[in-house]
Each structure stands twice: as C-alpha cells, then as structure tokens.
C-alpha cells in the first residue's frame with residue numbers, strides 16, 4: 143500500500159504547480175513511490191515531427207510562431223482573459239487550417255503527424271512506475287480546450303467537462319473527462335485527469351489516476367456533501383422507516399456494502415445526515431469495496447472509527463467479480479443496504495459521432511473559435527461560442543453541445559481512422575456517452591442485481607448514465623423475481639445523476655418516484 147503523508151502531498155502540489163508554469167510543452171507525468179516526475183519538451187522539439195508538413199508552407203509556420211507567442215503570454219499572464227482568447231484563436235486556427243490544407247494538398251508529407259501534435263498539444267500521458275495502465279491529464283490553466291470553455295461564460299465554474307476527451311500526443315487512444323484536482327490556491331491551478339475510453343484498458347487506467355490523486359490530494363469529490371444529503375433524504379430515510387415498520391421494533395445491527403466506494407466519504411456522510419434526521423440509528427458496520435486500495439488521510443475509517451459505526455472493512459477488488467463470488471457474498475453478508483454510487487458509469491461507452499444540432503442551438507460556422515475569436519469579431523464574437531457543459535440526450539446517450547470543438551473531435555477521428563475523410567463532410571461531430579449494460583452483469587454472465595438481492599435488503603444506485611429503460615431491459619433479461627424497483631424522482635431535487643432503488647416490494651412505499659416494476 144502506498145502511504146503518503148500530508149506534508150509530502152503539499153510538497154508534491156507545490157512542486158507540480160511550479161513546474162506547470164514553465165515555458166516547456168508538458169508530455170508525461172509519472173507517479174513514483176512518493177513523488178511525481180514531469181517530462182516536458184522545448185517548443186521546437188515538440189513540434190519537430192510536424193516539420194515536413196509545415197515547412198513547405200509559410201502560412202502554417204507563421205501560425206505556429208504566433209501560437210507560441212500567445213502560449214507564452216498565457217503562461218506569463220494566467221488570469222488575463224484577453225490572452226486566453228488570443229491563445230484559443232491561434233490554437234484552433236492552426237488546427238483548422240492544418241486539416242484544411244491536408245485535404246486540399248494531398249501531396250504534402252505526413253499530415254497525420256502534424257494533426258497528432260496539434261490535437262495532443264498540452265495533453266499529458268499519466269503513468270505510474272511499475273504499472274501497466276495509462277491515463278491522460280491536462281493542466282487546466284494552459285490547455286486551450288479548457289480555456290475555451292472558460293471563455294464562454296463569465297464567471298464560470300471550472301469543470302473537467304470543458305475537455306470531454308483527451309488524446310495525448312503520439313497516441314491514438316482517447317481518454318474521457320473524469321475529475322479535476324486542485325494543486326495550488328491563488329491563482330487556482332488544476333489538473334484534469336482522464337481514464338482510458340478503451341474498455342479493456344479502462345480498469346488499469348484507474349491505477350495511475352488513483353496514484354496521482356493520493357500523491358496530491360486529501361480531498362474527496364467536491365460534491366459529496368450535497369450528494370450525501372440527497373441520498374439520506376431521498377432514499378435512506380424512507381428505507382429506514384420501511385424497515386422500522388416491517389420489524390415493529392428497532393432494527394438490529396446492520397452491515398452496509400459500498401461498491402466502488404472511492405474514499406468511502408459519501409456513505410459515511412450520508413449515514414451522518416441520516417442520524418441527524420432520524421435520531422438514533424441502528425448500529426452499523428461499513429464494508430467498502432474499490433478497485434484501488436484505501437489511502438491514509440483520504441479514506442474513511444483508516445485512522446479511527448467514527449461514532450455509531452462499529453466496524454469498517456476495506457476490500458480491494460473488482461465489484462463485478464466480487465458479486466459473482468457466492469462464497470464471498472455468504473461470508474460477508476447479509477447486508478442491510480448495498481450502494482453502487484457512481485461506479486456503473488465507469489464502464490460507460492464513448493463514441494465521437496455526427497450530431498444533428500437543435501434549432502435552439504442557432505448554429506453557424508461562426509461558432510468555430512478560429513472565426514469568432516478573431517480580434518476583429520470582438521467583443522460580440524465570444525457569444526457565438528457553443529461550449530456548453532449541460533448534458534443533453536441525443537442518439538440514445540448524452541452529449542454536451544460543444545459544437546465549437548468540432549475540429550478538435552474531427553482531428554481525433556482522423557487520427558483514429560488514419561484517414562482525412564471525416565474532415566471532408568459538413569457534419570458536426572461530438573462525443574456521445576452511453577450506459578454500458580455490462581456494468582450490471584457479472585463475469586460469469588449473472589445479474590449483479592439478482593446476486594446482490596440474494597444477500598441484501600436494498601440496492602441503491604446513483605449513476606449519470608443509467609436510465610429507467612436500462613434497468614427495465616436488465617429485468618427483462620434476468621427476471622429479478624420478488625424484487626421491486628423505483629426510479630427516484632418527483633421530490634423536488636434534481637441532480638446530474640439518476641437514483642434507483644431495487645428492493646423487496648414491501649419496502650418501496652415511502653420512496654417517491656416512478657415504480658419501474
């Protein structure tokens with residue numbers, strides 16, 4: 143187990159924040175035993191692979207030189223929005239014109255190397271020494287795609303959704319937005335971390351991500367308090383009431399299983415809120431399961447046990463494999479409740495696809511940054527940007543209507559298909575994110591919910607991708623006799639995620655929402 147003390151985390155953050163201001167292009171961040179190593183390249187060296195494509199054309203060389211100037215300005219004036227605007231204009235201009243010239247002048251040498259460098263600019267590969275998995279990351283204050291998202295609304299909450307996909311230079315693999323970690327105070331310096339889109343490599347990609355997190359951060363998910371309060375009010379309180387009514391006496395000790403627990407703080411905090419709402423609670427023990435081991439200073443229950451919680455246990459395992467193991471379930475259960483919060487969506491699928499804009503998007507080519515951010519279009523031009531991070535349903539999944547990033551996503555498609563064909567049509571390409579039904583199926587092909595309901599009173603799911611139809615389809619496939627399910631809505635709360643409870647029919651009475659079966 144990697145043990146990191148508070149002091150070394152502070153030092154790691156300070157050291158990284160200092161390196162993140164350097165006028166070198168970052169390439170790779172490697173987590174070592176208790177520190178971090180950042181590899182970077184001089185500007186000239188980074189762009190070396192584009193020389194054959196660029197150097198026969200003075201226009202591209204000039205564009206690159208102007209991007210360098212804008213990049214240096216952003217490094218020197220990280221809070222200056224005018225510098226951000228010029229930088230984004232230059233970056234997206236280089237990207238757009240490089241792709242255009244690659245199509246118009248097919249005899250030019252090696253366009254893909256040039257596009258690869260531009261798309262992967264200011265994107266790092268994240269690795270852990272001695273581990274196979276790779277993730278990606280970007281330093282928010284210098285990544286042009288992130289800064290573009292920040293430009294559009296003022297003031298805006300920084301979110302990793304501004305950069306929905308990353309493709310580090312030299313790779314053809316995509317990485318999807320996951321979390322931001324703050325590494326310095328004022329001005330705030332954040333690193334966006336992204337796991338692999340490719341499902342066979344996804345689980346391993348959480349390893350460097352977890353190592354990096356524990357080396358720089360004591361903090362859990364910034365939204366966990368709100369989420370925990372919502373869970374307690376919306377789901378746990380009615381379930382507890384149902385349990386009290388059913389037993390007619392105060393329920394006995396209970397064990398709660400949390401799959402994909404992260405730091406475990408969500409469950410712990412939800413339990414604390416429940417105690418505040420309901421007064422005395424039955425004695426409880428917590429069993430946390432996560433693919434990554436718990437970390438001192440971050441994970442609940444390692445340092446000391448909390449009031450009302452009799453016992454805390456951590457198991458490091460894949461949640462689907464564990465739930466497949468009948469012996470383990472019998473030995474560790476029965477459980478009062480099982481949580482699966484924000485873990486199923488770690489298996490979601492991502493595809494860049496053509497998207498039909500809505501009439502309400504009022505879309506024109508002017509939303510492309512190389513057009514609307516040109517100095518002569520200011521100040522109104524900035525309003526043409528379409529970089530919303532509000533989720534929208536499309537093509538059976540979710541998109542963010544970030545049409546201004548069209549060329550960025552096209553560049554990724556070109557690199558994946560090794561063909562410029564995709565850039566020839568007029569379609570608007572965006573990433574679509576979809577629930578993966580395999581998240582609810584164990585490795586031996588059984589239903590995760592059926593397995594859990596054999597040993598627990600209720601399964602509580604919080605998920606950003608699961609929709610009611612996904613649970614209904616799962617039931618149609620596996621039966622789930624003797625269970626009931628509720629999609630929890632209609633109680634005045636709205637969050638990004640959907641909440642579902644699968645339990646026995648007698649327990650659903652107090653839950654507000656739509657009965658799925």
Ligand SMILES: C[S@@+](CC[C@H](N)C(=O)[O-])C[C@H]1O[C@@H](n2cnc3c(N)ncnc32)[C@H](O)[C@@H]1O
Pocket residue numbers: 345348363366401402403404405406408431432433434459460461462482483484485488
């Ligand atoms: C977004 S965090 C959610 C943490 C917590 N449940 C919450 O809602 O705040 C997802 C967690 O799932 C874990 N995870 C991802 N895939 C997993 C798997 N196959 N088995 C177990 N844990 C997994 C990750 O390590 C991470 O800690």
